[in-house]
Amino acid sequence: MVLNVNQLTKKYGKHTAVDNISFSLEKGTITGLIGPNGAGKTTTIKCLTGLLRPTQGTVSILGKEISRIETRTYIAYIPEMPDIYPMLTVWEHMQFIAYAFGLDNWKAKAESLLVQFDLSEKRNELCKNLSKGMTQKVSILCGLLHNPQVIFVDEPMIGLDPKAIRELKKIFCELKEEGKTVLISTHLLDNAESFCDSVIIMKKGKAVWAGAVDKLKSEFGHTQQSSLEDVFLEVTDDDSV
Numbered sequence: 001m002v003l004n005v006n007q008l009t010k011k012y013g014k015h016t017a018v019d020n021i022s023f024s025l026e027k028g029t030i031t032g033l034i035g036p037n038g039a040g041k042t043t044t045i046k047c048l049t050g051l052l053r054p055t056q057g058t059v060s061i062l063g064k065e066i067s068r069i070e071t072r073t074y075i076a077y078i079p080e081m082p083d084i085y086p087m088l089t090v091w092e093h094m095q096f097i098a099y100a101f102g103l104d105n106w107k108a109k110a111e112s113l114l115v116q117f118d119l120s121e122k123r124n125e126l127c128k129n130l131s132k133g134m135t136q137k138v139s140i141l142c143g144l145l146h147n148p149q150v151i152f153v154d155e156p157m158i159g160l161d162p163k164a165i166r167e168l169k170k171i172f173c174e175l176k177e178e179g180k181t182v183l184i185s186t187h188l189l190d191n192a193e194s195f196c197d198s199v200i201i202m203k204k205g206k207a208v209w210a211g212a213v214d215k216l217k218s219e220f221g222h223t224q225q226s227s228l229e230d231v232f233l234e235v236t237d238d239d240s241v
């Protein structure tokens with residue numbers, strides 16, 4: 001397993017935002033971390049990336065604790081609000097990241113990412129002039145420059161138009177083909193269903209269900225034609241879980 005989460009709990013004061021969750025991610029897969037607003041998705045991702053210290057539990061990536069600084073080089077974290085500098089160009093962003101990570105020979109990788117993300121024509125454009133979708137792509141592109149093995153993406157589809165969403169899905173699928181492991185948080189279920197191998201459903205800090213989408217449907221007595229949304233609402237509405 002590429003990532004192991006063991007009994008992770010995160011409290012903010014007395015409030016338990018993430019409540020004793022455990023799961024593993026396999027290499028070359030896309031997993032959707034889904035749940036309503038406030039379920040604890042962002043807090044989970046921040047614990048998995050080492051940005052927040054868990055109250056309890058452990059997170060390891062490729063066998064190493066996330067608290068060890070070298071583990072951070074295995075991962076990319078793409079936050080919900082892209083951390084983009086408006087007065088830098090697309091290419092300058094990559095230069096900046098390369099210097100920050102101390103990367104050698106990054107230019108060929110940067111060039112190929114520009115082509116893959118269809119941003120070659122925008123390489124010298126200031127980021128303040130880019131659309132929301134392009135800004136999101138620059139944010140992801142910067143995250144990939146150091147060749148991470150695990151990519152955490154928090155709510156990437158919000159505010160994007162259908163074309164940008166389709167492009168992003170294609171990029172995530174390509175990452176998977178390259179053998180990367182991708183965890184995407186989203187409350188937009190129709191998105192999750194179309195490209196995730198499996199899902200983890202969160203509700204009030206707990207992981208209430210985890211597994212493949214087709215298994216989820218059959219377990220809850222739905223046909224494969226019913227939407228993930230129908231099943232999701234059933235899973236998260238049931239107060240016994």
Ligand SMILES: Nc1ncnc2c1ncn2[C@@H]1O[C@H](COP(=O)(O)OP(=O)(O)O)[C@@H](O)[C@H]1O
Nearest residue numbers: 012015017035036037038039040041042043044
């Ligand atoms: N910095 C914080 N301080 C206190 N409470 C927080 C903080 N961040 C999030 N929370 C609370 O933790 C819970 C989970 O939030 P979050 O992880 O952002 O959920 P999601 O990403 O699923 O919407 C919510 O009840 C939220 O209000």
Ligand SMILES: [Mg+2]
Nearest residue numbers: 041042043155
């Ligand atoms: Mg969130």
